[in-house]
Amino acid sequence: MTLIANPIYDSVFKYLMEDDRVAKILLSALLKKEIVELQMRRQEYSAMQQTRISMFRMDFTARIREANGEEHLVMIELQKTWLATETLRFRQYLGTQYLNKENMREEDNGTYGLPIISIYILGHKLGELHEPVVYVRRRYLNYDDCVIEHRDKFIESLTHDSIIVQIPYLKGRTRNHLERLLNLFDQDYIYHADDHLLEIDENKFTGKDEQLLMNRLLKAGVAPEIRRAMDVEDEILSEIEKRDTIIMRKEEEIVKKDEELGKKNEELGKKNEELVKKDEIIREAVRMLSQAGLSVDEIARKFSLSPESVNHLLNE
Structure with a gap:
């Protein structure tokens, strides 16, 4: 050999x-x-x-x-x-x-x-x-x-x-x-x-x-100069691998954070949908009570709202 x-x-x-x-x-x-x-x-x-x-x-x-x-x-x-x-x-x-x-x-x-x-x-x-x-x-x-x-x-x-x-x-x-x-x-x-x-x-x-x-x-x-040059290349490759490892880990962290933000945005979206539905239910109830003859103050007390908020819902 x-x-x-x-x-x-x-x-x-x-x-x-x-x-x-x-x-x-x-x-x-x-x-x-x-x-x-x-x-x-x-x-x-x-x-x-x-x-x-x-x-x-x-x-x-x-x-x-x-x-x-x-x-x-x-x-x-x-x-x-x-x-x-x-x-x-x-x-x-x-x-x-x-x-x-x-x-x-x-x-x-x-x-x-x-x-x-x-x-x-x-x-x-x-x-x-x-x-x-x-x-x-x-x-x-x-x-x-x-x-x-x-x-x-x-x-x-x-x-x-x-x-x-x-x-x-x-x-x-x-x-x-x-x-x-x-x-x-x-x-x-x-x-x-x-x-x-x-x-x-x-x-x-x-x-x-x-x-x-x-x-x-x-x-x-x-050849001693060739052997030394190979050592240098090993060091360079090691640095490149370290750099790539750091970049890869940072990319993984970014992907993980993006996934977490995506989940939070999804949760916020669902909460916003629930709030919109709740507002619609309150708005419809306010209109029904107003049509039934209740005053603005009476409706406000029922829903713990200010008279201004009741008037806003009636005028939308």
Whole structure:
């Protein structure tokens, strides 16, 4: 058995993807296309010192080769999170990529944005989707839903494909090349004495690409700066969990108070209804006694009311 650094940690994942060969292997496997050239863009990943952060992101510019031999540039937006509350941040970051002028290219017939491929590596599960890797792909269709084979730069600039990896569903799956690589992310291999490490059977990772990723994670596992960074991430996650626990408890208190206020309002509503009915009964009785010839003072004494109140009821 071999101990490697746990790539669920941002610091380890960053170290892994900073190796050009490793990044090309993993991204090619995810895209299921050959990456001819790969360049990591100016990084905007979130600083670990900010306790509000629980999401990591990296961007790449890649020249990919299609099955027919055609090559073209794309932007790969890679985001990773271990919390299930990041949808808004994903959307916000995606929006900044569409607005970023650095992602635009001048063409003979206009200015177009680089096609974006978004990859989300999630440490949590998505609803009813149980596959470890989910591909969301666009298609060009005509009115009759027939597929249009050609691509257009205008459309490619405004829409994008996505790949979602659900780490909890990896569970030792090795059905294809991608799953064999992603198996190194499987959290079932967490070392019992240290969550920073995964304990793997290196005999299961005999492929050249798998060994390259495994060796990179081996180096990360013994690098003091990486170990310290993982400790920092643990502290950040602890703070986030404490914050979320406080928020959850406050929300529960608010819901409980709302329920109590709702019950009180319901009780007050019933009392108001009873008072309205009582007033109607008194009003009708006052009118009947007045019609029977009783004076205002006599009626007032019967109901313990003031003469003014009796006159008010008679005049309504």
